[in-house]
Amino acid sequence: MSFATKSLFSEQLVFKGLKQGLTLFIPEDKPFTHWLGVLDEQLERAKSFFRGGSILVELGERKLSPRELSELKAVLTKYQMTIKAFNPLAKKLFSARMKMDEPAPSGVLLVKGTVRNGQRLEHNGDIVVKGDVNPGGELIATGDIIVLGVLRGIAHAGVRGNVQAEIIALTLAPVQLRIAHIYSRAPEGMEVGQGPEIAHIKGETIVVERL
Amino acid sequence: MAARVIVVTSGKGGVGKTTTVANLGTGLALRQKKVVMIDTDIGLRNLDLLMGMENRICFDLINVAENECRSFRQALIKDKRVENLFLLPASQIKNKDALTAEQMVRIVDELKEEFDYILIDSPAGIESGFENAVAPATEAIVVTNPEVPAVRDADRIIGLLQAKKIYEPLLVLNRLRSDMVKKRDMLDVDDINDILAIKLLGVVPEDEQIIIATNKGEPVVFNQQSKAGEAFRNIVRRLEGEAVPFMSFNTEPGVFGRFWKMLHGR
Ligand SMILES: Nc1ncnc2c1ncn2[C@@H]1O[C@H](COP(=O)(O)OP(=O)(O)OP(=O)(O)O)[C@@H](O)[C@H]1O
Ligand SMILES: [Mg+2]
Numbered sequence: 369m370s371f372a373t374k375s376l377f378s379e380q381l382v383f384k385g386l387k388q389g390l391t392l393f394i395p396e397d398k399p400f401t402h403w404l405g406v407l408d409e410q411l412e413r414a415k416s417f418f419r420g421g422s423i424l425v426e427l428g429e430r431k432l433s434p435r436e437l438s439e440l441k442a443v444l445t446k447y448q449m450t451i452k453a454f455n456p457l458a459k460k461l462f463s464a465r466m467k468m469d470e471p472a473p474s475g476v477l478l479v480k481g482t483v484r485n486g487q488r489l490e491h492n493g494d495i496v497v498k499g500d501v502n503p504g505g506e507l508i509a510t511g512d513i514i515v516l517g518v519l520r521g522i523a524h525a526g527v528r529g530n531v532q533a534e535i536i537a538l539t540l541a542p543v544q545l546r547i548a549h550i551y552s553r554a555p556e557g558m559e560v561g562q563g564p565e566i567a568h569i570k571g572e573t574i575v576v577e578r579l
Numbered sequence: 580m581a582a583r584v585i586v587v588t589s590g591k592g593g594v595g596k597t598t599t600v601a602n603l604g605t606g607l608a609l610r611q612k613k614v615v616m617i618d619t620d621i622g623l624r625n626l627d628l629l630m631g632m633e634n635r636i637c638f639d640l641i642n643v644a645e646n647e648c649r650s651f652r653q654a655l656i657k658d659k660r661v662e663n664l665f666l667l668p669a670s671q672i673k674n675k676d677a678l679t680a681e682q683m684v685r686i687v688d689e690l691k692e693e694f695d696y697i698l699i700d701s702p703a704g705i706e707s708g709f710e711n712a713v714a715p716a717t718e719a720i721v722v723t724n725p726e727v728p729a730v731r732d733a734d735r736i737i738g739l740l741q742a743k744k745i746y747e748p749l750l751v752l753n754r755l756r757s758d759m760v761k762k763r764d765m766l767d768v769d770d771i772n773d774i775l776a777i778k779l780l781g782v783v784p785e786d787e788q789i790i791i792a793t794n795k796g797e798p799v800v801f802n803q804q805s806k807a808g809e810a811f812r813n814i815v816r817r818l819e820g821e822a823v824p825f826m827s828f829n830t831e832p833g834v835f836g837r838f839w840k841m842l843h844g845r
Pocket of ligand 2: 596597598620700701702
């Protein structure tokens, strides 16, 4: 199956239904920005068809810069579309996360003071909080999360799929812990541990151990 | 002389903001300070009721904001019991969008030179009413109750105040019941300090005298017999920089372990 939205004169990009899923082909013969423009127009015309879809993108030998990647994502987001993975034609199906050339982690984010209800911090790298994280406060890191105080809010470490990521707190009393794709709710009535603890993935679950 | 401009706020409704403003305002005036209280709870005013001033309202905050009276002085209601105590009442009829933050800043600027304290009673919530009340303030008092939802909201509010550069808001813990705290049916002062981690200005016990005072239009600070009255008098002194020891409510803080359940309300 192969289709393209109907238009006699304008250039179009090809969407194909591969077994891995609907795939957008971006040829290598013209600059990337050119094809982005084409894609935008094409999606604009066929809005209702593509809306909400998650697609694969075949780039061939082309490598995307972080900037090009975010531009591509921006165009797709406009039509509520997301990228599931890149280059399905390559031998191995790279996960979108791996191939996306994510910007390199930008080191440690040091937070001084309490992270309060309604405050949310996202960081590409590790987060260290010199203070507490209160219920309703959220930390989201691609790397580790370290709380030099009481963690009572939500912490999500390794958010882009890093299963090695860890969550450490002087007192661990969170509503919920998340590492990579694994979520864990605190068991009902669980007593807050005394002293520093570390949470990490073992097998398919998050375990909490004394540090 | 430039007034200390203090907003009294909470996030959650009904925790005792208006009661706090009425009592601090009165208490400060009893100490010869010149005080104006501004009610910004447009459409739901009741600071005037607590002060027993309802029947003397001619102009209100919106009239002042829209320059509908000759001067703001015309709108200020003077207390009959204490010298130097004034109220700028909220409007009861206009809707809450009638006021802007810029207008609040301008009004407070005009009042600043003439008073020692400007106390601003904020409406509940975190929307425009809250923004208006906070805009002219340089200090804040956060009122909360010993209940998980009230403490959560207080925490949220503290974060929002800090975003507005009020970095060190003060805490008033209202409606504490020592009998319930003893049985661990209520959060105690330590539990709340642990979470909010801001300076405690005072603890006000649950007291039926407050309800009586509210209905009479006579703030409980006047009442020498009331525990809550004493608590508010102490708060006034601390606000003035005195080191006043905290009243004992016969609680035994910290002797029981703290449980997950308590902290998370499950
Ligand atoms: N310490 C106390 N003991 C007993 N009753 C109290 C106490 N503090 C406040 N109250 C009662 O609680 C009610 C709410 O108080 P108040 O109006 O001051 O709260 P508020 O935070 O201003 O409410 P709103 O969010 O509606 O403006 C009133 O009826 C008051 O009398
Ligand atoms: Mg009120």
